[in-house]
Structure formats: C-alpha cells, structure tokens
Amino acid sequence: MPIAWADTPEVLPRPDFHFKGKVGKTYKESDPPEFPQPAQAPKGAPNIVLIMLDDTGFGQYATFGGGIPSPTLDKLAAEGLKYNRFHTTALCSPTRAALLTGRNHHSAATGVITEAATGYDGYTSIIPRSAGSIAEVLRQNGYMTAWVGKNHNTPAWETSAVGPFDRWANGLGFDYFYGFNAGDMNHWDPLLFENRNLVPRSDDPDYHLTEDLADRAIDWVRRSTSISPDKPFFLYVAPGANHSPHHAPEAWINKFKGQFDQGWDAYREATLERQLKLGVVPKGTKLTQRSEGLPAWDSLNADQKRLYARMMEVFAGYAAHVDHHMGRVIDAVKKTPNADNTIFIYIVGDNGASAEGGLEGSLNENLFFNGFPEKWQDNIKHIDELGGPKWFNHFPSAWAHAMSTPFQWTKQVASHFGGTRNPMIISWPQKIKDQGGLRSQFLHVIDIVPTLYEATGVTPPKELNGVAQKPLEGFSFLQTFTDKNAPETHKTQYFEVLVNRGMYHDGWMASSRSFVPWEPTRGAFDPLTAKWELYNIEEDFSQSEDLAQKHPEKLKELEAMFWEQAEKYSVLPLDWRATVRLNAELQGRPxxxxxxxxxxxxxxxxxxxxxxxxxxxxxxxxxxxxxxxxxxxxxxxxxxxxxxxxxxxxxxxxxxxxxxxxxxxxxxxxxxxxxxxxxxxxxxxxxxxxxxxxxxxxxxxxxxxxxxxxxxxxxxxxxxxxxxxxxxxxxxxxxxxxxxxxxxxxxxxxxxxxxxxxxxxxx
Structure with missing residues (x-):
C-alpha cells in the first residue's frame, strides 16, 4: 500500500530554481526556457480530513456504546474501521501538539495547556522548530492545507494583533485558518479569526459556533477543489465541542428531556452492556468502581437529581449537535473530486470527558479555574437558562466519569484510561475494505503523523526550513488498514499531565494518580513516594484490577521505565501546582x-x-x-x-x-x-x-x-x-x-x- 518516496526530499524547502540550459546573449541564442514548477504531491497521494472533538469520553457516543446518538460516527464507522485502544495525553494543548508533530507532548514543549506554561523545556508551550508540523511538510509537498476551529497551540502571549504570527495556524503550515486562539470559546458570541484578521460579529440571531465552523470547512473544501481538483488537500477540523461552555440550541437540548433521569451510575451500567453487545470492548470487560470522591446518584436529593439530569440533557444536545455538523463536513467532502481517495480520521476527543465542572456542576467554568466551588442550591435557580447565552455552564464531574465508561477517572488524569483512551474511526474508501471492522492494537496520538507520511508517500524531512528535525516518536499503523491482525508497532508509551502518570509497556500499565480534576487547589505532594497501581491490560481492558501487590517486580520495572522516559522526553521537573499556574504574572511568563x-x-x-x-x-x-x-x-x-x-x-x-x-x-x-x-x-x-x-x-x-x-x-x-x-x-x-x-x-x-x-x- 505505501506510495514510493521517490520524489519527496528529506530537506525542505527545496533549493531555489536554477535554469540548467544554455543562456546566450539573447533568447535566440539560448535554450528554451523552463519555468520553476510548483511542488507536486506524490502520484496518487490521498486527501486527508482530520477531525478532533474536544473533551469527549469513550462511553459517550452510541457508536461506542454511549447514550448520545451519533449517526455521523455510525455511518463513518460502517464504512471504515473502529479503533478501541487509541490514546491521547489527557489534556487538550498537549494532545493537539502531539497530533500535529508526531512527537510526545513534552518533546513538543507542550506538557500542559498554554495558559499554564512554565519555563522548562517540556512546558513552554512553544512548539520547537525542530518538531515541524505535518501540515508544513505536506504544504511543501504539494498539498492544500486548512485548519478550521480551535487553535490552542499558540502561546497566549503571541495571540494579539501584533503577533508574531509564525506560531499561529498559518505559521504552522496551514494556508487557511478560521477559528479561535484559546482553550474554549463562547459558542453564541465567539471571538474568531480568519487567518490573522478578526471576524466581524455575526448578526444571525440563531448563530452557533459549531454550525459556523462546519460552514467554513465546507466552503474551503468546495473552493479549493474547484480551483485545483487534482491537488490533494489536508483539512483539519477541531470544533470547540464538547468543551465547556455546553452551549446548544434549545431544540437540540429538548430532544433529550428525561433521558438521563436514571443518573450516572445506571448510565455506566447500561453503557457497558451496550459496549459488550457492540463488541467495542472485549468479553469479560468489567465496570470499574466509581472513582474516589464522586457521589452515588442515589445519595442525591430530588432537586440535585433534577438539576444534574438537566445539565446532562444540555450536554447531550451539545454533543449530538456537533456530531450532526461534522457529518455535514464529511458529506461535503464525499461530493468532491477524488473523494474515494480521501482518508477520514475522526478522533473522538482530545482527552476523556471533562470533570472541571466540579462535584456540583457549574454555571461558569472560570469559577473552577479561579478556585471557587459552586453550590447546587445556587445553580438550580438558573436551571432553565442552561445552554443559553447567559452562562458558561458545565455538567458535574460524575457525569464526566460516566461519559468515560467503562474506565476510571476523566480528563486531566493521564494515569488512567478515563483520561486518555478515546475512540477513533478511520475510513479510506479506496483502500479500506473491512468495512465496519474493529482494530485493537495499542495506539497513541503521536502515531497519526508517521501513518499519514507512509500513506501519502511523503518523506519525513530531516531538515525543515533550515532546522534539523527531531526524529518522529510515533509509529505508523498503516498496516492495520488492511490487516486486522497486523503486529502492534507501539510497544512503549509514557503518560504525564499535572503529575498524573502512566507507563505502558508490552501489555502492562503502571498508573500513579496525583490529584483529582475537580480539586482546583492542591496541597503538599511528593511524587517520589506517590502510590503506583499495576494493570495487565491485555486481560483487563478497563483497568479494573490492581495487580501491584501480586507483581511488585513488574511494577518496579515500569516505574523505573517512567523515570527514564521522563528524562528522555523533557517531562521533568514534575509540577503539581494547579490554578495558580494560570496567572501569567505570578509565573513570570512573557x-x-x-x-x-x-x-x-x-x-x-x-x-x-x-x-x-x-x-x-x-x-x-x-x-x-x-x-x-x-x-x-x-x-x-x-x-x-x-x-x-x-x-x-x-x-x-x-x-x-x-x-x-x-x-x-x-x-x-x-x-x-x-x-x-x-x-x-x-x-x-x-x-x-x-x-x-x-x-x-x-x-x-x-x-x-x-x-x-x-x-x-x-x-x-x-x-x-x-x-x-x-x-x-x-x-x-x-x-x-x-x-x-x-x-x-x-x-x-x-x-x-x-x-x-x-x-x-x-x-
């Protein structure tokens, strides 16, 4: 399947053009002219549509057994492959940096979100030039490139009108950008940029950001393929959903009225039953215990249940809404020339579902980031306004845990699969024939770039724009497209976010959790004495049985391996401070x-x-x-x-x-x-x-x-x-x-x- 790397250089950009023929005193005495030609993609190189949702749990959408209908995901999965052992970093900016560069998030200097950056190599949030993006490489190899949606990979201090712009989306290899430069955005009144220019506020009374982003992606695909139908394109779509604020049109929210009254515990049980029936988790998969500190649904009073069920209805409407509009993008691409030779990669979340709404849910996520707990007694007063323009609302942490069924924990918890295991669907009509197939090889987000390089026939450059490139740290899984039993290429992978740590190696996973994501303030902590757990994930898909006591030597081996990986990939120094790092002045950031x-x-x-x-x-x-x-x-x-x-x-x-x-x-x-x-x-x-x-x-x-x-x-x-x-x-x-x-x-x-x-x- 791989296309030969015959004409793609290892050094980019290509040398300046130089006429090699004879040049006389006049054109009559000279050889015929030869004009420098634009770079051509390898013959037969596919289009690429890469979609990444935000803050989405493994057990959220119906395609993977969840309770929220997802017809777009269903359709794409029926045409292609479902991957049930794909992993992210547990946090947005780190996952996105790894996705675009093919390097571990700390290697890409993005060990945490840009607003919490510190002045250590793995945490500056400045993606190094030695970790060039796949978009820049594809662009210089004849691709049209566009990024629509969330950009959370430009340092916060470089997002103003004076730039510098070399780390905006356009500077990262995308010819076109339409979206926002922040971790989240108000979906009713967003601040958007088209390339470097502020987008005027819409006067549409029914405006919603997700629909707008879908419209722009569709418009770019249609225009680009009309102008140059023979030139392949790379379209990266990153809608703000399902990140807070959970903003959705009322009609979408009302579709789910009463559907979550049974609560999060019953939801988890029903979801695992559906997952087993669908086969997206193996037989014998166990439901993990409710994560420590989360309340049982039956312990709540009637008003709490009413409020929290409504918050989940709002979220479900929001999540179903984005699935619908991503479907519009996919359908538009399918109508373009050469549509069958398009790789669709749909990553269902940059991390697990978000528990940042706190134990009681939130009217304003920014309260959490400022260290303010909320009380349900206050929030219930505004139950009928949730999802609308008055609030920056977020559901309770226990719903996030339920969305990540069957796993433990949620977003931010890189030690456990509730934070890092996300569904992925890949379709390539021209190449993938096992329609509706399931793949269970261990994969990580850094594997996307090497896979795409192999699929397109583009050589990963050793030098890009004058800078020697770090080796890719991911592994191609292209063989899985055509071979269900393809050998696993990714054998070892560390995880770390805010000192929540994990170490995977050859079917074993060591996990050490530091703090829970619904606690914005954190006290003393010693990572050198923190508890580690051990799981055999070849036999225990959901990390339900801690084997640390049974296999202490294996645990010791993996813990030592983590420290080796941490030193190798700039994970050190470990830093467990939370919201205080969001204050740029206190941290001394530029x-x-x-x-x-x-x-x-x-x-x-x-x-x-x-x-x-x-x-x-x-x-x-x-x-x-x-x-x-x-x-x-x-x-x-x-x-x-x-x-x-x-x-x-x-x-x-x-x-x-x-x-x-x-x-x-x-x-x-x-x-x-x-x-x-x-x-x-x-x-x-x-x-x-x-x-x-x-x-x-x-x-x-x-x-x-x-x-x-x-x-x-x-x-x-x-x-x-x-x-x-x-x-x-x-x-x-x-x-x-x-x-x-x-x-x-x-x-x-x-x-x-x-x-x-x-x-x-x-x-």
Whole structure:
C-alpha cells in the first residue's frame, strides 16, 4: 500500500530554481526556457480530513456504546474501521501538539495547556522548530492545507494583533485558518479569526459556533477543489465541542428531556452492556468502581437529581449537535473530486470527558479555574437558562466519569484510561475494505503523523526550513488498514499531565494518580513516594484490577521505565501546582503587557487577548478615558476587559457612566455616575484594592470622577483572583465577544469620540 518516496526530499524547502540550459546573449541564442514548477504531491497521494472533538469520553457516543446518538460516527464507522485502544495525553494543548508533530507532548514543549506554561523545556508551550508540523511538510509537498476551529497551540502571549504570527495556524503550515486562539470559546458570541484578521460579529440571531465552523470547512473544501481538483488537500477540523461552555440550541437540548433521569451510575451500567453487545470492548470487560470522591446518584436529593439530569440533557444536545455538523463536513467532502481517495480520521476527543465542572456542576467554568466551588442550591435557580447565552455552564464531574465508561477517572488524569483512551474511526474508501471492522492494537496520538507520511508517500524531512528535525516518536499503523491482525508497532508509551502518570509497556500499565480534576487547589505532594497501581491490560481492558501487590517486580520495572522516559522526553521537573499556574504574572511568563505601570489605548483597539492586557488583578488601578460627548449625548462601551466569564466594563447609557464588575458571572456590581457634561470630558474609574500584598480576590473601593470631581462610588465585596477569561481581553469603543452584563446588546459601540484610554497600575 505505501506510495514510493521517490520524489519527496528529506530537506525542505527545496533549493531555489536554477535554469540548467544554455543562456546566450539573447533568447535566440539560448535554450528554451523552463519555468520553476510548483511542488507536486506524490502520484496518487490521498486527501486527508482530520477531525478532533474536544473533551469527549469513550462511553459517550452510541457508536461506542454511549447514550448520545451519533449517526455521523455510525455511518463513518460502517464504512471504515473502529479503533478501541487509541490514546491521547489527557489534556487538550498537549494532545493537539502531539497530533500535529508526531512527537510526545513534552518533546513538543507542550506538557500542559498554554495558559499554564512554565519555563522548562517540556512546558513552554512553544512548539520547537525542530518538531515541524505535518501540515508544513505536506504544504511543501504539494498539498492544500486548512485548519478550521480551535487553535490552542499558540502561546497566549503571541495571540494579539501584533503577533508574531509564525506560531499561529498559518505559521504552522496551514494556508487557511478560521477559528479561535484559546482553550474554549463562547459558542453564541465567539471571538474568531480568519487567518490573522478578526471576524466581524455575526448578526444571525440563531448563530452557533459549531454550525459556523462546519460552514467554513465546507466552503474551503468546495473552493479549493474547484480551483485545483487534482491537488490533494489536508483539512483539519477541531470544533470547540464538547468543551465547556455546553452551549446548544434549545431544540437540540429538548430532544433529550428525561433521558438521563436514571443518573450516572445506571448510565455506566447500561453503557457497558451496550459496549459488550457492540463488541467495542472485549468479553469479560468489567465496570470499574466509581472513582474516589464522586457521589452515588442515589445519595442525591430530588432537586440535585433534577438539576444534574438537566445539565446532562444540555450536554447531550451539545454533543449530538456537533456530531450532526461534522457529518455535514464529511458529506461535503464525499461530493468532491477524488473523494474515494480521501482518508477520514475522526478522533473522538482530545482527552476523556471533562470533570472541571466540579462535584456540583457549574454555571461558569472560570469559577473552577479561579478556585471557587459552586453550590447546587445556587445553580438550580438558573436551571432553565442552561445552554443559553447567559452562562458558561458545565455538567458535574460524575457525569464526566460516566461519559468515560467503562474506565476510571476523566480528563486531566493521564494515569488512567478515563483520561486518555478515546475512540477513533478511520475510513479510506479506496483502500479500506473491512468495512465496519474493529482494530485493537495499542495506539497513541503521536502515531497519526508517521501513518499519514507512509500513506501519502511523503518523506519525513530531516531538515525543515533550515532546522534539523527531531526524529518522529510515533509509529505508523498503516498496516492495520488492511490487516486486522497486523503486529502492534507501539510497544512503549509514557503518560504525564499535572503529575498524573502512566507507563505502558508490552501489555502492562503502571498508573500513579496525583490529584483529582475537580480539586482546583492542591496541597503538599511528593511524587517520589506517590502510590503506583499495576494493570495487565491485555486481560483487563478497563483497568479494573490492581495487580501491584501480586507483581511488585513488574511494577518496579515500569516505574523505573517512567523515570527514564521522563528524562528522555523533557517531562521533568514534575509540577503539581494547579490554578495558580494560570496567572501569567505570578509565573513570570512573557507578556506584551510587560512590566509597565501605564497602558495607553485608542479607539479601535479590539480583541486584545487577556495575555496581552494590563495585569490589573489583585492591585489598585485606574482607567482614564478622554472623551468627546456630542450635544445629543452618547452611549455605548468605552472600555472593557473580559466578558461573560469575568471582567469589567465602563460604558455610557442614559447620559451616565456605568462601571460594571463581573464577578465570575455569579455577581455583577455596578457603580453609576451623575449625568456627564457634553463636550470634552475626562472620565476616571479608580479602583482601590483592599487586600495586602500577596492576598488575592479581596474587596475593592471604586470611585468615578468626571473632570476631577467625584460623581459616583461603591464597593466590590470581592474581586477575581486569578483570571477574567480564557479567551477575551480588552476592547476600546465596542464590545467584541461576550458581554460583561446583559443590560445592553452587542456590539454596543460608543457613539461619541474616544481620544484615548489610559490604564495606570497603582501598586
């Protein structure tokens, strides 16, 4: 099956063109001209459609025994192959870096999400040039390339309008990009970029991000294949679903009304029964015990059950919705020229289902990342608004565990398959004839790149853009496409995220869990004395029986192997700190905000990411706005930082200035002024932080001044301690993304003139 690597060089880019014929004094005395030709893909090279969902458990979709219908996955699986022993890293940025480079996530410097990066080789979040992406290699070998959806692999401090852009999607080898540069995004009011350009807000009242991303992917495929039908393409689609916020159209949510009233324990039992019947888990697979700390469904009261069942209905609608729209993309590709020679790779999750909603579920995921627990008694008050534009909602941790049936644990827990084992489906109509077949070889996300290189006939370069390349660390599994019994090529694989560790070797798995993902704050921990478990996964598919006591020597062998792998692949030093790493200022990460005390912005400055915005948390600061208010008055947003999940804004309405502080969507505090005069006005918002040095999230006093005169004051009982938002920063003169509060309609552009806005840090 492999195409010969006859004409694909090991050094890219190719040398500059040089005419080799005779050149005389005129063209009449010269050999005929030869124009440099574009790079050609190997003859017969297939198209590639790579889809990766977010935060999805093994037992979530019906194709693998779950309770959420998945007709797109069903159809693709019936046409191709299901893989039931495919593994991710247990976290999004690391999995995606490994997927694109074919190297382990620490080798690709992405041992954790970009917002929690530290200054060690395996954790900078800066993918090294020595680990070039497959997109860049394919592009230089004649492929058209596009990335639609989530990009969580650009360092947070490089996502502003001034770049640098060499680590945006376009700089990673994709000719076209449409999506967002963040870990998650508001699906009703997203901040999107087309290549490097901010996308204007949609005026469609029924807009939803997933549908938009599908439309863009379809549009790119149709345009590209119309222009160059003989040129192969690589399309990477990474929708934000099923990551929080769980935002879905109400009609999709209502399809699942009452379907999860039986609770998560019954769901797990029913799912395993379906999995066994489908054959996606082997006979004898056992249901693991409910992970430590998660409540039994029967222990809940009636109101808790009602709330949590509704949260699951919302999630199910969200998950079914993305399956539908990915189906639209696949169907569109199937109508293009050469469709039969297209490899469809559908990876059902970049990690297991997310437990970051906490034990009681969440109205705003950012509360978790700021270390605030939520109470069901508060959340149930908003049960009818879940899934809509008012909240950044997330279901309880126990539902995440149920979505990962039959395994233990969830996203973030790299030690166990609940965090790392994701379904994968591959179809290639021209080559794969075992339609509906099952493959059970041990695979890892780093195996995708070498498999695609072998399938396309493209040589993995030894040098790319002047930089010597690290060897690929994955292994091709191309032979499994045509041979059910193909030998296993991936024998050894380490796992590590936030010191949740695993070591696989020849059918055995050692597992050491550090912390549970629903605990945002973490105390003392010693990885050198942490407990290890041992599983024979050739006989125990679900990791249900710990054999550490029976086979101590095997466990010791695997633990020693982990430390060897950790040193080899830049996993060290181990770091178990959690939410505190999300604060860039505390960690000393690079920032365009720098160490300045003053920041000056002008009207039209929009979508400045949080990582490049003034670091105003846990300190006193002022915002000075020099305005020109016309005789007929003005209204609209003057300055805002953050959005739905947290932040603050200063706007005018009814002739008055209003300062709104969004305390992580749970509380919003407003301080309003007297009526402002017309003409040139200096409006100042002064925030006096009342905490001592090192104290986070303490109260603050707010004063509004107009032309030096106090016109309003109030007190904030508490403030945001660690971050306003994962995806939104500063806007001047308008409000891009989501709103600070719900008293105005976006984009709420200011109708006066803004000369400048100055932010001064007081501490």
């Amino acid at each position: 920032s365009l905000a720098g160490k300045r005390d003053q920041y000056v912005y002008y009207e039209g400055q929009v979508a400045l990411p949080d990582g490049a915005s003034p670091p105003v948390l846990n300190k006193s600061f002022s915002v000075t706005m020099n305005l020109d208010i016309p005789e007929n008055g003005a209204e609209g947003m003057i300055f805002t930082h953050g959005g739905l999940t947290g932040g603050y804004g200063i706007y005018m309405r009814g002739g008055k200035a209003h300062f709104v502080y969004n305390m992580l969507a749970i509380d919003r505090y407003t301080v309003s002024s007297d009526v402002l005069p017309k003409g040139r006005v200096e409006l100042v918002m002064d925030l006096e932080y009342l905490g001592k040095e090192g104290e986070r999230g303490k109260p603050a006093n707010v004063t509004l001044l107009v032309n030096g005169k106090k016109v309003g004051e109030g007190k904030l009982p508490k403030t945001v301690p660690l971050q306003f938002s994962l995806g939104e920063g500063v806007d001047v003169g308008t409000d891009n993304g989501s709103a600070i509060d719900f008293t105005y309609e976006l984009p709420f552009s200011f109708t006066g003139k803004i000369e400048k806005v100055t932010v001064d840090l007081k501490d």
